Amino acid sequence: MIRVNELTKDYGSRRALHGLTFEAQQGEVVGFLGPNGAGKTTTMRILTSYMPPTSGEAIVAGYDVVSESLEVRKRVGYLPETVPLYTDMVVFDYLKFMADLRHLPDAEERVGETLEMVGMVDRANGYIGSLSKGMRQRIGLAQALIHRPEVLILDEPTIGLDPSQVVEIRNLIREIGKERTVLLSTHILSEAQQVCDRVIIINKGNIVVEDTPENLQAHLVGAERVVLRVRGEVDDLAVKVGKIKGVQNAKSNPDGTLEFQFLPAQDVRPQVARAVVESGYDLLEMRPLGLSLEEIFLELTKEEQPAKKKKAHS
Amino acid sequence: MRNIWIIAKREYDHYFISPVAYVVAFSILLVLGIIFALVIYTSAQNVFYGSVPDISPVTGSFAFLLVLTTPALTMRLLADENRMGTMELMLTAPVRDSELVIGKWLGGVLFVLTVIGITLIFPIILNSLVSPGIDQGAMITSYLALILVAASFLAIGVGISALFTNQVAAFFVTMITLVTLWWLMGFPADYIQAGSEFFRYLDLQSHFYSLGQGKIILSDVIYFLSLIAVGLFTGTMAVETRRWR
Ligand SMILES: Nc1ncnc2c1ncn2[C@@H]1O[C@H](COP(=O)(O)OP(=O)(O)O)[C@@H](O)[C@H]1O
Ligand SMILES: [Mg+2]
Numbered sequence: 001m002i003r004v005n006e007l008t009k010d011y012g013s014r015r016a017l018h019g020l021t022f023e024a025q026q027g028e029v030v031g032f033l034g035p036n037g038a039g040k041t042t043t044m045r046i047l048t049s050y051m052p053p054t055s056g057e058a059i060v061a062g063y064d065v066v067s068e069s070l071e072v073r074k075r076v077g078y079l080p081e082t083v084p085l086y087t088d089m090v091v092f093d094y095l096k097f098m099a100d101l102r103h104l105p106d107a108e109e110r111v112g113e114t115l116e117m118v119g120m121v122d123r124a125n126g127y128i129g130s131l132s133k134g135m136r137q138r139i140g141l142a143q144a145l146i147h148r149p150e151v152l153i154l155d156e157p158t159i160g161l162d163p164s165q166v167v168e169i170r171n172l173i174r175e176i177g178k179e180r181t182v183l184l185s186t187h188i189l190s191e192a193q194q195v196c197d198r199v200i201i202i203n204k205g206n207i208v209v210e211d212t213p214e215n216l217q218a219h220l221v222g223a224e225r226v227v228l229r230v231r232g233e234v235d236d237l238a239v240k241v242g243k244i245k246g247v248q249n250a251k252s253n254p255d256g257t258l259e260f261q262f263l264p265a266q267d268v269r270p271q272v273a274r275a276v277v278e279s280g281y282d283l284l285e286m287r288p289l290g291l292s293l294e295e296i297f298l299e300l301t302k303e304e305q306p307a308k309k310k311k312a313h314s
Numbered sequence: 315m316r317n318i319w320i321i322a323k324r325e326y327d328h329y330f331i332s333p334v335a336y337v338v339a340f341s342i343l344l345v346l347g348i349i350f351a352l353v354i355y356t357s358a359q360n361v362f363y364g365s366v367p368d369i370s371p372v373t374g375s376f377a378f379l380l381v382l383t384t385p386a387l388t389m390r391l392l393a394d395e396n397r398m399g400t401m402e403l404m405l406t407a408p409v410r411d412s413e414l415v416i417g418k419w420l421g422g423v424l425f426v427l428t429v430i431g432i433t434l435i436f437p438i439i440l441n442s443l444v445s446p447g448i449d450q451g452a453m454i455t456s457y458l459a460l461i462l463v464a465a466s467f468l469a470i471g472v473g474i475s476a477l478f479t480n481q482v483a484a485f486f487v488t489m490i491t492l493v494t495l496w497w498l499m500g501f502p503a504d505y506i507q508a509g510s511e512f513f514r515y516l517d518l519q520s521h522f523y524s525l526g527q528g529k530i531i532l533s534d535v536i537y538f539l540s541l542i543a544v545g546l547f548t549g550t551m552a553v554e555t556r557r558w559r
Binding site: 045048049050051052070073074076078080082083084085086087088097098100101102103143 | 316317320321324328331398399400401402403405406407408409410557558
């Protein structure tokens with residue numbers, strides 16, 4: 001479990017975090033989503049007791065990250081953004097070292113099991129320096145998992161991996177997330193969408209929005225959006241279409257098209273088509289304009305002024 | 315305690331895959347071997363005049379060689395963790411900052427103790443060559459002084475290594491510090507009236523040779539223990555401030 005309250009962090013005079021507040025429960029995979037420089041790594045470093053916050057409070061696995069930092073560190077597995085590996089060590093020895101630091105009684109077996117989890121058993125006796133990027137990432141993950149932590153914090157765990165490796169790691173994270181609390185950061189939306197139960201979008205040190213990936217997509221901006229192309233003036237038509245029950249945000253665009261939204265549960269496209277034709281217009285085209293999470297994200301994070309934290313759907 | 319040991323063991327093992335450590339150990343043993351041969355050669359001549367050969371040329375040279383080699387043994391200890399990003403791993407593992415620094419230091423101490431252990435063959439040979447044997451008291455305190463010098467140098471090296479991300483920078487700063495302690499403290503003591511006592515106390519060589527006479531002198535031991543404490547404290551502080559940046 002992670003509970004964060006009004007967390008701020010200043011680097012010198014620059015404020016990197018502006019009072020973050022959020023929670024993550026056991027059995028939940030929470031995605032921390034934001035562009036570079038949003039403050040993801042900073043937050044994670046505070047949650048893992050790497051550095052103290054400037055103000056605010058963070059409770060991880062039941063302990064305060066500042067005053068009970070050793071207790072937190074015992075219970076957290078952390079994969080930093082730059083995977084921390086001793087390249088001149090043998091894979092097995094490295095994991096054994098980490099297991100020893102965690103005072104695991106059955107360190108050697110644990111290393112074996114963990115290597116199996118990340119699919120690296122056959123490289124146990126190789127030097128870390130000889131491993132590919134994807135393999136190193138998996139050894140980094142193994143290190144974070146070695147003590148079966150209550151809370152797992154992963155900073156961009158799939159960055160630099162090739163697509164098949166990404167799929168493997170994502171499956172592994174989802175599996176782990178069933179019993180533990182997982183907080184992972186990413187700047188890839190589809191990743192958050194696939195792996196996370198809940199997504200927290202953060203930009204410039206502020207939480208912009210927080211919701212399930214489905215809700216974000218369905219309710220935020222990306223409710224089914226449709227564009228209509230007709231022959232003739234569309235201004236009047238927009239008003240007319242807007243009056244149809246179930247149609248939302250009907251408007252005419254500068255390029256002479258008309259667009260509206262509807263909730264997936266209430267497909268109003270037939271009614272709209274009929275209304276267009278009955279009003280004497282020629283309907284040339286009607287196509288869906290589903291906003292991807294990418295666009296939602298750009299939409300949410302492009303404003304200069306930090307948006308107040310809000311629920312995506314109201 | 316356990317964490318210190320785990321970290322020390324990893325560092326100790328690391329020396330045995332490190333070319334730098336092999337070069338250091340080999341050069342020390344080579345130079346000391348030559349010096350020892352000279353000791354035997356001159357002793358053989360002096361035995362006529364009734365003088366007892368002693369081992370201090372070996373321990374004295376060893377201490378001097380440590381001035382030159384310790385920086386190479388300590389430069390990477392914490393600087394490399396800073397460079398490789400593994401410091402983030404250590405600082406988020408359930409290990410105190412002081413345990414990390416002491417563990418690194420202890421790893422270096424164990425390595426140098428291993429080399430010192432090998433050189434024990436010199437006094438043993440010497441002892442068997444002369445009939446009443448060598449002055450064992452002087453031999454024991456010489457080695458104690460040597461161990462204290464090594465431990466102090468390593469602590470200073472670890473402390474300085476913690477301040478840097480670049481090994482080479484750590485190497486040179488450590489070297490300058492050790493050279494200053496070994497040679498240069500005598501100069502201000504000789505030329506500056508005010509505080510000459512203070513500089514004389516800081517002069518490392520005088521404590522080293524004073525201890526090597528055969529008696530354990532508390533103030534000398536305290537001097538070295540203080541150096542160790544200062545080195546390890548500097549290291550711990552440096553690691554801690556890294557968290558605040
Ligand atoms: N050690 C540091 N010193 C100064 N500024 C930093 C430091 N680390 C991060 N920052 C700044 O804090 C902001 C957030 O960075 P970071 O947490 O790394 O973002 P993210 O991980 O989301 O890319 C950025 O503006 C970055 O430049
Ligand atoms: Mg980052």
